[in-house]
Amino acid sequence: MASPTQLPSWQSLAQHADTLRQRELKSLFAEDQSRFDNFSIRAPHILFDYSKNLITEETRKGLLTLAEESKVADWRDRMFGGEHINRTEDRAVMHVALRDKSGKPIMVDGKDVRPQVERELNHMRELVTSVRSGEWKGFSGKSITDIVSIGIGGSNLGPLMVTEALSAYSDDTLRTHYVSNVDGFQIAQVLERVNPETTLFIVASKTFTTLETITNANTARAWFLKGGGSESTTSQHFVAVSSNVKKAVEFGVAEKNIFEMWDWVGGRFSLWSTIGLPIALQQGFDAFEELLQGAYEMDRHFCEAPLAENAPVMLALVGIWNRNFLGYPSHALLPYDQCLHRFPAYMQQAEMESNGKSVNWEGETLTYGSVPLIWGEVGINGQHAFYQFLHQGTDIIPADFIGSVKPTIEVEGHHDALMANMFAQTEALMKGIDADQVRADLKAKGMDEARIEEIVAHKVHRGNRPTNTLLMDKVTPRSLGALIALYEHKIFTQGIIWQIHSFDQWGVELGKVLAAGIQPELADGAEVSDKHDASTRSLINYYKQAK
Numbered sequence: 001m002a003s004p005t006q007l008p009s010w011q012s013l014a015q016h017a018d019t020l021r022q023r024e025l026k027s028l029f030a031e032d033q034s035r036f037d038n039f040s041i042r043a044p045h046i047l048f049d050y051s052k053n054l055i056t057e058e059t060r061k062g063l064l065t066l067a068e069e070s071k072v073a074d075w076r077d078r079m080f081g082g083e084h085i086n087r088t089e090d091r092a093v094m095h096v097a098l099r100d101k102s103g104k105p106i107m108v109d110g111k112d113v114r115p116q117v118e119r120e121l122n123h124m125r126e127l128v129t130s131v132r133s134g135e136w137k138g139f140s141g142k143s144i145t146d147i148v149s150i151g152i153g154g155s156n157l158g159p160l161m162v163t164e165a166l167s168a169y170s171d172d173t174l175r176t177h178y179v180s181n182v183d184g185f186q187i188a189q190v191l192e193r194v195n196p197e198t199t200l201f202i203v204a205s206k207t208f209t210t211l212e213t214i215t216n217a218n219t220a221r222a223w224f225l226k227g228g229g230s231e232s233t234t235s236q237h238f239v240a241v242s243s244n245v246k247k248a249v250e251f252g253v254a255e256k257n258i259f260e261m262w263d264w265v266g267g268r269f270s271l272w273s274t275i276g277l278p279i280a281l282q283q284g285f286d287a288f289e290e291l292l293q294g295a296y297e298m299d300r301h302f303c304e305a306p307l308a309e310n311a312p313v314m315l316a317l318v319g320i321w322n323r324n325f326l327g328y329p330s331h332a333l334l335p336y337d338q339c340l341h342r343f344p345a346y347m348q349q350a351e352m353e354s355n356g357k358s359v360n361w362e363g364e365t366l367t368y369g370s371v372p373l374i375w376g377e378v379g380i381n382g383q384h385a386f387y388q389f390l391h392q393g394t395d396i397i398p399a400d401f402i403g404s405v406k407p408t409i410e411v412e413g414h415h416d417a418l419m420a421n422m423f424a425q426t427e428a429l430m431k432g433i434d435a436d437q438v439r440a441d442l443k444a445k446g447m448d449e450a451r452i453e454e455i456v457a458h459k460v461h462r463g464n465r466p467t468n469t470l471l472m473d474k475v476t477p478r479s480l481g482a483l484i485a486l487y488e489h490k491i492f493t494q495g496i497i498w499q500i501h502s503f504d505q506w507g508v509e510l511g512k513v514l515a516a517g518i519q520p521e522l523a524d525g526a527e528v529s530d531k532h533d534a535s536t537r538s539l540i541n542y543y544k545q546a547k
């Protein structure tokens, strides 16, 4: 397949970008009274407004042609059809199967996987019912009060983000804690707050080989045994989620307590699978089902809506425009819902582990940028931290503003204040304020001319800074499912256009291998002399001497 840069649409978009770079967003709004209607989409549970991007009808046409020439729709159907589109790992990419409510067979590798998906959902439901009802007893006959989920990356970020986002809906049945870091600080703090008699550990690891998770799981088991538990009662306190049942059994988890997932579910797309167990335990199984339903609704939209009215596709295309044609190096995610405070961290893994690649499908070095740096923070806090940089910094950072029409918790006088800020920020970033206006405003305040001239340049906001706004009805399990699926399909679409393998993550391996070699070197007394570069060697030796 030709490089995307050789596609006619890419070439004409590149030329078109030269013209558009000279344009002002505010004049595009002035010229088109229907700009909002023309450049917004009502997707399931989410209004997606992309009108505050430096695009015109011609840009959109070009981008849609790029999607067509890149065969996005074909690739989408191939993914949903269970083909091994994850070629480097020779796997299907079927997280969508986990939330498919159509009732039809879901074929992966010639086999209908619906029965096994349903079996594991039932398995989850049984555990959730038993633990939440108090029927599941610990070794001393008491019910479970605390869940400790041990896992990292995709086996942590999704459940953590979702349980935080839905915390307003959770009752007091259980407290859920997460341990991901191999830094003992985190597990020590969690273990201090829980009681071995009433704690259920979930060891969540797709591979069951991840060093951080296994180290933490061993620590948890030792703590449990020291705290009155025994080998024979471990099964009342430890369950596992993994595609590697053998390893989980070897670790000591009873087979009936292993919740299966499959190699066709990527770690960073796995919260819909048994990896979502902490969500179901904390929020109840109905809420988990609602989350799946919301994602399914977005899947249908992605599969059925014409590309021009397809929110994930347009989100992806506008991202490509900003990254590849306007050359912006990073992209901010700015939720205005406090409950979405872990959303940027979650999306960092989803976007950057997927599309942070520099070779194409054939292994050739890319001649164009792939995923921009994804970063972000709750918007309102960001306003008092890094928004200065967004408004007046030398780089232009496109951003997604994510807010809700209704707050999750209604506290009088708060939500309008919050949303006024969100709307104001996107307006300010788009319009800016020029020197004449700054002068006029200062003059109206009675400032003398000399002082005005001294500060005018510092108060100018150049504007023309692109943003998307995603307005949800309200953060609920269902709308959250739709939001996450929206971004998943954005990632997929961009990966296809960039012609990169979005579903492997070889880039995280080298560091892991080196760490496995260094760890024993830290344990013995001898100086490291003939290994590593001078910096790494000296740091290791300094550490060994000083510890």
Ligand SMILES: O=P(O)(O)OC[C@H]1O[C@](O)(CO)[C@@H](O)[C@@H]1O
Pocket (backbone or CB within 6 Å): 152, 153, 154, 155, 204, 205, 206, 207, 208, 209, 210, 213, 267, 268, 353, 505, 508
């Ligand atoms: O679930 P596992 O196998 O422990 O892996 C955890 C995480 O580690 C990675 O393999 C690399 O960071 C992620 O892709 C994955 O989500």
